[in-house]
Amino acid sequence: xxxxxxxxxxxxxxxxxxxxxxxxxxxxxxxxxxxxxxxxxxxxxxxxxxxxxxxxxxxxxxxxxxxxxxxxxxxxxxxxxxxxxxxxxxxxxxxxxxxxxxxxxxxxxxxxxxxxxxxxxxxxxxxxxxxxxxxxxxxxxxxxxxxxxxxxxxxxxxxxxxxxxxxxxxxxxxxxxxxxxxxxxxxxxxxxxxxxxxxxxxxxxxxxxxxxxxxxxxxxxxxxxxxxxxxxxxxxxxxxxxxxxxxxxxxxxxxxxxxxxxxxxxxxxxxxxxxxxxxxxxxxxxxxxxxxxx
Amino acid sequence: xxxxxxxxxxxxxxxxxxxxxxxxxxxxxxxxxxxxxxxxxxxxxxxxxxxxxxxxxxxxxxxxxxxxxxxxxxxxxxxxxxxxxxxxxxxxxxxxxxxxxxxxxxxxxxxxxxxxxxxxxxxxxxxxxxxxxxxxxxxxxxxxxxxxxxxxxxxxxxxxxxxxxxxxxxxxxxxxxxxxxxxxxxxxxxxxxxxxxxxxxxxxxxxxxxxxxxxxxxxxxxxxxxxxxxxxxxxxxxxxxxxxxxxxxxxxxxxxxxxxxxxxxxxxxxxxxxxxxxxxxxxxxxxxxxxxxxxxxxxxxxxxxxxxxxxxxxxxxxxxxxxxxxxxxxxxxx
Amino acid sequence: xxxxxxxxxxxxxxxxxxxxxxxxxxxxxxxxxxxxxxxxxxxxxxxxxxxxxxxxxxxxxxxxxxxxxxxxxxxxxxxxxxxxxxxxxxxxxxxxxxxxxxxxxxxxxxxxxxxxxxxxxxxxxxxxxxxxxxxxxxxxxxxxxxxxxxxxxxxxxxxxxxxxxxxxxxxxxxxxxxxxxxxxxxxxxxxxxxxxxxxxxxxxxxxxxxxxxxxxxxxxxxxxxxxxxxxxxxxxxxxxxxxxxxxxxxxxxxxxxxxxxxxxxxxxxxxxxxxx
Numbered sequence: 001x002x003x004x005x006x007x008x009x010x011x012x013x014x015x016x017x018x019x020x021x022x023x024x025x026x027x028x029x030x031x032x033x034x035x036x037x038x039x040x041x042x043x044x045x046x047x048x049x050x051x052x053x054x055x056x057x058x059x060x061x062x063x064x065x066x067x068x069x070x071x072x073x074x075x076x077x078x079x080x081x082x083x084x085x086x087x088x089x090x091x092x093x094x095x096x097x098x099x100x101x102x103x104x105x106x107x108x109x110x111x112x113x114x115x116x117x118x119x120x121x122x123x124x125x126x127x128x129x130x131x132x133x134x135x136x137x138x139x140x141x142x143x144x145x146x147x148x149x150x151x152x153x154x155x156x157x158x159x160x161x162x163x164x165x166x167x168x169x170x171x172x173x174x175x176x177x178x179x180x181x182x183x184x185x186x187x188x189x190x191x192x193x194x195x196x197x198x199x200x201x202x203x204x205x206x207x208x209x210x211x212x213x214x215x216x217x218x219x220x221x222x223x224x225x226x227x228x229x230x231x232x233x234x235x236x237x238x239x240x241x242x243x244x245x246x247x248x249x250x251x252x253x254x255x256x257x258x259x260x261x262x263x264x265x266x267x268x269x270x271x272x273x274x275x276x277x278x279x280x281x282x283x284x285x286x287x288x289x290x291x292x293x294x
Numbered sequence: 295x296x297x298x299x300x301x302x303x304x305x306x307x308x309x310x311x312x313x314x315x316x317x318x319x320x321x322x323x324x325x326x327x328x329x330x331x332x333x334x335x336x337x338x339x340x341x342x343x344x345x346x347x348x349x350x351x352x353x354x355x356x357x358x359x360x361x362x363x364x365x366x367x368x369x370x371x372x373x374x375x376x377x378x379x380x381x382x383x384x385x386x387x388x389x390x391x392x393x394x395x396x397x398x399x400x401x402x403x404x405x406x407x408x409x410x411x412x413x414x415x416x417x418x419x420x421x422x423x424x425x426x427x428x429x430x431x432x433x434x435x436x437x438x439x440x441x442x443x444x445x446x447x448x449x450x451x452x453x454x455x456x457x458x459x460x461x462x463x464x465x466x467x468x469x470x471x472x473x474x475x476x477x478x479x480x481x482x483x484x485x486x487x488x489x490x491x492x493x494x495x496x497x498x499x500x501x502x503x504x505x506x507x508x509x510x511x512x513x514x515x516x517x518x519x520x521x522x523x524x525x526x527x528x529x530x531x532x533x534x535x536x537x538x539x540x541x542x543x544x545x546x547x548x549x550x551x552x553x554x555x556x557x558x559x560x561x562x563x564x565x566x567x568x569x570x571x572x573x574x575x576x577x578x579x580x581x582x583x584x585x586x587x588x589x590x591x592x593x594x595x596x597x598x599x600x601x602x603x604x605x606x607x608x609x610x611x612x613x614x615x616x617x618x619x620x621x622x623x624x625x626x627x628x
Numbered sequence: 629x630x631x632x633x634x635x636x637x638x639x640x641x642x643x644x645x646x647x648x649x650x651x652x653x654x655x656x657x658x659x660x661x662x663x664x665x666x667x668x669x670x671x672x673x674x675x676x677x678x679x680x681x682x683x684x685x686x687x688x689x690x691x692x693x694x695x696x697x698x699x700x701x702x703x704x705x706x707x708x709x710x711x712x713x714x715x716x717x718x719x720x721x722x723x724x725x726x727x728x729x730x731x732x733x734x735x736x737x738x739x740x741x742x743x744x745x746x747x748x749x750x751x752x753x754x755x756x757x758x759x760x761x762x763x764x765x766x767x768x769x770x771x772x773x774x775x776x777x778x779x780x781x782x783x784x785x786x787x788x789x790x791x792x793x794x795x796x797x798x799x800x801x802x803x804x805x806x807x808x809x810x811x812x813x814x815x816x817x818x819x820x821x822x823x824x825x826x827x828x829x830x831x832x833x834x835x836x837x838x839x840x841x842x843x844x845x846x847x848x849x850x851x852x853x854x855x856x857x858x859x860x861x862x863x864x865x866x867x868x869x870x871x872x873x874x875x876x877x878x879x880x881x882x883x884x885x886x887x888x889x890x891x892x893x894x895x896x897x898x899x900x901x902x903x904x
Contacts, residue, residue, distance in 0.1 A: 035394055094326050099590055101530050105583030109576040224405045227398045235394055262413035269406045280390040467765035468757045475752040478741035486819050487727035487755040496762055604797055605747055605780050
């Protein structure tokens, strides 16, 4: 039983990383209708940027912020230079998926060329472990959880109280209507990509801290968990993605204890498939959106 | 040199068959099966256990069951397994889910397969994979290495031709037209009375069978198969070949498979002395990504685009009475 | 229902020749309600379409017309209520089954198969054709050739009527907006429908083409085909329709003859007045 609780601690850490990632992924998808397979690769790239910073003496936490900013800028640029032109050309929904797949390949292997195939790690302090009940956290893990919570709150505030956040929700709910009611689509799209890049960057560094290694395939593997969380919550549902992150994160770690480590992802993904059998649009399906999917 | 050429030729045949199956799903019917490589793997594993014989306790490798069937039964059985798996996975992922969910769930299923096989060692020898898979008639024929390779290449080409003929018939028949209609506009296809769910399951089944056959051909040639042979990015490599060659055009897809899978991916692996092998690996994937982007931008229809279907002009007598169909329409001048 | 009598009388008054004997309800909506995640798109909508008549469905933007169309076509499942076709409940589809039973619909936008030629677009309209099953396709050309040739001839005759004969080998994506609408109508005709559901067949089409589409629809009406049309162009609606159903905020607010409707205050306020 105490094992179950202690792994709940790991689950919360994993969920805290999944949260910004799934929120960023789904926020950008719902506003721009591009399913971004390169999201994992963007995480990896930003994680290595943070690594580069720490190599040059920048402390880890400022490095995480730098990685986030780098993620935001590069993601915004990628949209302007590559994805938006393809969309303007009328590339189909599935065509855009293939574009992001190609982008993922390019980013991932550029990282491999620059930093090599073997994994690196951040300089971690270690420090005193913190006991909460039978859960044990390192100080870094606690900060990771804190960052996750802060990001969740910021996202909520952004969507609820800012003009740009409201505009994003409007575009997500009905792109055509939002456009005709005077929302500047270009600004919203730019913002969505930048925000998702920021979250990818932060999540990349958080993941690197949590598993204490950073490798060029790391985001690629994690992408599946992000997708699982986003799909579970209902694609395009930001709050759904938060719940999805929590469920998938905890499931992954708990099933590692209840079953054995190797089966953990299987259990988590099997739950996802089962949920979709019962609720084909995820847990938090909103209004039936009519989007150009074909 | 012959050594490399025969290997390369076989890899290309396998890639062509695999890409044809993917083309039926993606190029013709517009079904985005991100789990495609899973079906190749299913075929490879099926043929492995159907040729390796009973697993011996304490032997080199573990697998849940095995027997020893003569060629071509393992290949046929692989195709059946691939087809059934395709319909099964299709029923789970395509029946009720929206397009975007389908793509993501299939991706998840592909990973799920890799994890499952890696985790459960007693199933198919886990992450180490199966090896020493026998090749057909190798003990019977005394052909030498190159001679046997050419013989095996012959068998594969025959299989590829059968696949080609099946796909060509589907493509030319009214069925092929329905698949393309579904690709263009699913809602419209169902609004004129076509069951798009059934059509999607059909291409999942037939495409899955073809993928599995490709896996079967490959595994008896290389003699080994492991989860690292079928990670999900492999699927993207096949997609790249279909896009570059020309979706919906069997010749184009074969060309794409030759260019991307043969020359581009395998070619560089087979001639490792060009540069630092590590760099070759990475730059090969980068250029593959770039190649996809370049083609999608400059030539989205591929090298050889889909052909326009033209119908002959022999009117069938007695059927050309317009009034019997919609009646006289006044004011519409021809 | 007593509503049948005045309607039949009205249809006759309008000079419709095709009402055969007693009026037969082909399509009937009974209290159809559609909710989309808390938003009520259609609210207890009831109306009927008599065989051989042309019924118009009008209303301001967001009135629920297209949702009503999609519900009738089986694409959207009503939250409550029923759609009857020839007295059989077809609510909730699936759409392909509803289409096979004779209710074929066209789309407001982009309903054509872009990368299929005009001829292929029409051939897809044929519900069952030899060679459209896996076994049929594998049997080879000899098996399905004759059946297809017959349909090709039929399609050519329809294309002639639609003045699209010279476009047979053109990809639908290369046609003008109006021609695409015609292709959709032709494709629907290939399916031998009992009722044709047309979602804004004249939207975004130039005046000449709109007039031509109108004439073609009139021609179809004369052959006895039943039409249900969603349209914004009230002139066309008035010329084409025997009866008009007006929707606003998901509910039916009036129905009857277009000339009478123009005089009704609710209609003017909800729709006609709102536009001016």
